[in-house]
Amino acid sequence: MRTGVRLAVDPGTVRIGVARSDPRGVLATPLTVVRRGKGDLDALASLATAEEAMEILVGLPRSLSGRDGQAAVSARQFAADLAARVAPLPVRLFDERFTTSTAHEALRASGHDSRARRQTVDAAAAAVLLEAALEAERRTGDAPGQLVELGTAR
DSSP: OOOSEEEEEEEOSSEEEEEEEOTTSOOEEEEEEEESSTTHHHHHHHHHHHTTEEEEEEEEOOOTTSOOOHHHHHHHHHHHHHHHHHTTSOEEEEEOTTHHHHHHHHHHHTTOOHHHHHHHHHHHHHHHHHHHHHHHHHHHSSOOSEEOOTTOOO
8 A cells, every 4th residue: 555645536516525545545534625616726736735645536427337428528627637737746537436425425324414514525525535545545556546647638
């Protein structure tokens, strides 16, 4: 298992949830929510610097069949833009199916009402994404997801 803080981002149309791992890559915790729009890439780059991140994982919302829909195309473009902004820091795409619904369930089970969940679900979904990526790395020994190459949105 590689050591170093990882950030995970769950880019939505309105908000971007952000989570971080501990330096050993064991725990994933919600960090913050960044408002989507002008300056969001700068805010994420600042977070990556402040947290001394070794890489950023971006959620890739594929369909249940594993195909890319419009949301996945948008996430790929977002990841490419982020990779250009934070280079040479690696950015990876990681399948995020079910992260938001899993986060909603966990927050509901812990007693958060629907209004409170709206404020935290994006960061919680990023933490679910990061937990899955860390588990995949523990299982395989390989860096999780697909590395985003600069200049490609695929």
